[in-house]
Amino acid sequence: xxxxxxxxxxxxxxxxxxxxxxxxxxxxxxxxxxxxxxxxxxxxxxxxxxxxxxxxxxxxxxxxxxxxxxxxxxxxxxxxxxxxxxxxxxxxxxxxxxxxxxxxxxxxxxxxxxxxxxxxxxxxxxxxxxxxxxxxxxxxxxxxxxxxxxxxxxxxxxxxxxxxxxxxxxxxxxxxxxxxxxxxxxxxxxxxxxxxxxxxxxxxxxxxxxxxxxxxxxxxxxxxxxxxxxxxxxxxxxxxxxxxxxxxxxxxxxxxxxxxxxxxxxxxxxxxxxxxxxxxx
Amino acid sequence: xxxxxxxxxxxxxxxxxxxxxxxxxxxxxxxxxxxxxxxxxxxxxxxxxxxxxxxxxxxxxxxxxxxxxxxxxxxxxxxxxxxxxxxxxxxxxxxxxxxxxxxxxxxxxxxxxxxxxxxxxxxxxxxxxxxxxxxxxxxxxxxxxxxxxxxxxxxxxxxxxxxxxxxxxxxxxxxxxxxxxxxxxxxxxxxxxxxxxxxxxxxxxxxxxxxxxxxxxxxxxxxxxxxxxxxxxxxxxxxxxxxxxxxxxxxxxxxxxxxxxxxxxxxxxxxxxxxxxxxxx
Numbered sequence: 001x002x003x004x005x006x007x008x009x010x011x012x013x014x015x016x017x018x019x020x021x022x023x024x025x026x027x028x029x030x031x032x033x034x035x036x037x038x039x040x041x042x043x044x045x046x047x048x049x050x051x052x053x054x055x056x057x058x059x060x061x062x063x064x065x066x067x068x069x070x071x072x073x074x075x076x077x078x079x080x081x082x083x084x085x086x087x088x089x090x091x092x093x094x095x096x097x098x099x100x101x102x103x104x105x106x107x108x109x110x111x112x113x114x115x116x117x118x119x120x121x122x123x124x125x126x127x128x129x130x131x132x133x134x135x136x137x138x139x140x141x142x143x144x145x146x147x148x149x150x151x152x153x154x155x156x157x158x159x160x161x162x163x164x165x166x167x168x169x170x171x172x173x174x175x176x177x178x179x180x181x182x183x184x185x186x187x188x189x190x191x192x193x194x195x196x197x198x199x200x201x202x203x204x205x206x207x208x209x210x211x212x213x214x215x216x217x218x219x220x221x222x223x224x225x226x227x228x229x230x231x232x233x234x235x236x237x238x239x240x241x242x243x244x245x246x247x248x249x250x251x252x253x254x255x256x257x258x259x260x261x262x263x264x265x266x267x268x269x270x271x272x273x274x275x276x277x278x279x280x281x
Numbered sequence: 282x283x284x285x286x287x288x289x290x291x292x293x294x295x296x297x298x299x300x301x302x303x304x305x306x307x308x309x310x311x312x313x314x315x316x317x318x319x320x321x322x323x324x325x326x327x328x329x330x331x332x333x334x335x336x337x338x339x340x341x342x343x344x345x346x347x348x349x350x351x352x353x354x355x356x357x358x359x360x361x362x363x364x365x366x367x368x369x370x371x372x373x374x375x376x377x378x379x380x381x382x383x384x385x386x387x388x389x390x391x392x393x394x395x396x397x398x399x400x401x402x403x404x405x406x407x408x409x410x411x412x413x414x415x416x417x418x419x420x421x422x423x424x425x426x427x428x429x430x431x432x433x434x435x436x437x438x439x440x441x442x443x444x445x446x447x448x449x450x451x452x453x454x455x456x457x458x459x460x461x462x463x464x465x466x467x468x469x470x471x472x473x474x475x476x477x478x479x480x481x482x483x484x485x486x487x488x489x490x491x492x493x494x495x496x497x498x499x500x501x502x503x504x505x506x507x508x509x510x511x512x513x514x515x516x517x518x519x520x521x522x523x524x525x526x527x528x529x530x531x532x533x534x535x536x537x538x539x540x541x542x543x544x545x546x547x548x549x550x551x552x553x554x555x556x557x558x559x560x561x562x
Contacts (some may be wrong), residue, residue: 092347126492186487188492188494191498195553196550201471201523204559205464206464208425212406212407215408215562217472220497220498221556250531257514265513269509279488
């Protein structure tokens, strides 16, 4: 017996496509249906095995769906969840895959008719590439997915959603939307600003001298500009706090160099090394 | 016929060890001799195929050497070159593998008896690991090696040195020491400060939420603290200029976020993306 009857992926890009591929490869649903605006990209999604079929309209395909994953850009997720809820079955579980959670989850929470069947998700997987062409059935394997139920979230959908992500090979952690956004501001959103700023501040004439260190440090700067602009704005408060701390660290480095303070310089480098070493990879 | 009779590697770590492995694997010298202070590390270098034999003293092994590569930390390179020059044959070619060039090359230039047989090199290869255990015979394959001859450098050793690095599979580019240090401040030295600061400013409690983006962006922060402290201090002027430009970029980001200026935010992200995309990998 299949875990799901029909899973709808709203937005079949890198993340949505990878979720579809994993569901289909593991045989977890009778069918995976894509929703999007671009038929040629959705044709490609079928060709790549991410979905069984698709629709450019949401209504006709929601009568049989028991799970909808909204994997559109963060600025559109709330609207898309509302749109889904209007036409889906009453027992349909809805989640999203947005990189920010507070704005989305707290807005949905205001609407009890949606809140009862929605729980937020954030799969911590991705790459600097975007689009279904970059999707992979194992993108989520052994990755962390943060779920952000609130005090008013029902418990049955939560269990079903945990099972869903685990059945795709992911690990699940529960956090409040606020804690999620504070942590991700540090580990992901600030990271993007830093990588982008380093890339942008490197003069073109110097690029032939960029080796693997520069390539690694700036890799995420190649990510989709519109997606990232929305993420940074949705989490602006936490992003600005994280940025402030980072700027202070740079000031400390500059002072140590300026004062020729080798002890202080070594101390700063050691703190960075220890933090990095503790993560590995 | 071998290209070299005896090549001496002074400092058999990641870079020195990789050079030794490449020479030996390609059969470019009759023998590769390591010089260092730590016999157990030099024993390991023999075991790993980086050198044929070693000495903890420089004198006894320099009578047959026609090439010496000084691959010690940048703060010690000038002293080690002087030491080598005192006892080596008059036709022995000396180079180094230091990540900074101006201080080293301009100091050596003051001493005509050394200057005639020395030309600076910087192989743009490495990793966040250090020591001969991390060395590899193909670390230099298809990598760029910058040579920094000066107005007073003789031309014959330059040709020989270009041939040497090319025979290891590397590409060679000539630059002045000052141009090298200005470019590397941007592409490598600032990169290290940025990665280290990002790692250090991430609270430990957030680390379980660090995904591949954070891992890539902070990877070089795991590098050897003492090596990097010396590199940053040797190139402090250029490093501080590069850091200033980078800090301005962060200020621009912060302002765009603060003003909810999506157009400006997209523009900043686009500049970073275009610069990164032009490099690839």
